[in-house]
Amino acid sequence: MSKEHELSQRRQCTLLQLSRSTLYYQPKGESAANLRFMEIIDKQFMETPWYGSRQMARHMKRQGHKCGRHRVRRLMRLMRLVPIYQEPNTSKKHPAHKIYPYLLKGLAITRPNQVWCADITYIRMERGFLYLVAIMDWYSRKVLAWRLSNTLDADFCVAALKEALATYGPPEIFNTDSHTIGASSRMV
Known part of the structure; x- marks a missing residue:
């Protein structure tokens, strides 16, 4: 102007x-x-x-x-100061959840579909976290199914398990960390 x-x-x-x-x-x-x-x-x-x-x-x-x-x-x-978010605590046990015995101590894993495991981890994002659940075969170390979610509810865990079951059939033993995934009545 x-x-x-x-x-x-x-x-x-x-x-x-x-x-x-x-x-x-x-x-x-x-x-x-x-x-x-x-x-x-x-x-x-x-x-x-x-x-x-x-x-x-x-x-x-x-x-x-x-x-x-x-x-x-x-x-x-x-000043472009962005705080470091505190990590989510995915390892808290609820006192009402049943704790199942650990069946894998001393067990020789010799074939596929003998033992599966499931675990949840979190992935830090710019504005919070995403949770990743993975279903793996312990013998082959193959990831059978996985899902991402922005909440720690059981739905995405159940969906991953259903996908693995539909594709590979049921395992003899399904192992979880016993307090995050295994605590859901829908998983048991």
């Missing part, structure tokens, strides 16, 4: 479909208080990289700074 142009600035803005306030906008830098907060956030983030905006705001409050969560979130985004 030019002030010296034969068209008025109003007409130029209309033709470009811009509001006239765009012409007069002057970007402002961060205030001195925000710069001080950013320095404190950066220093604390180096010590505790798992702190998100809520935990960081609580830390700031404990230190005596008047800085709300949304302000902290905006400043963390501005």
Whole structure:
């Protein structure tokens, strides 16, 4: 946009479909208080990289700074600070779930379809986790079936098991970690 142009600035803005306030906008830098907060956030983030905006705001409050969560979130985004997410705990046993005896101790595995195993692991993504269940034959180490899910419910485990059963028939022994997959009544 030019002030010296034969068209008025109003007409130029209309033709470009811009509001006239765009012409007069002057970007402002961060205030001195925000710069001080950013320095404190950066220093604390180096010590505790798992702190998100809520935990960081609580830390700031404990230190005596008047800085709300949304302000902290905006400043963390501005500095491109992304917390390291805490890993999901897939290994908690529920006290009501029955624990089955471990049948594989000392067992010689000599043929395919004798023993299958199932395990769940998580895959870190940009915004959380995906859970992967794999059904494997212990003898051949072949992955018989697998599924991904964004929740730790039993449906995707059951789907993987059904696929393996439909393709390879039932194994003599199906081994799980006994508290995550095997705890579901649909798997037993």
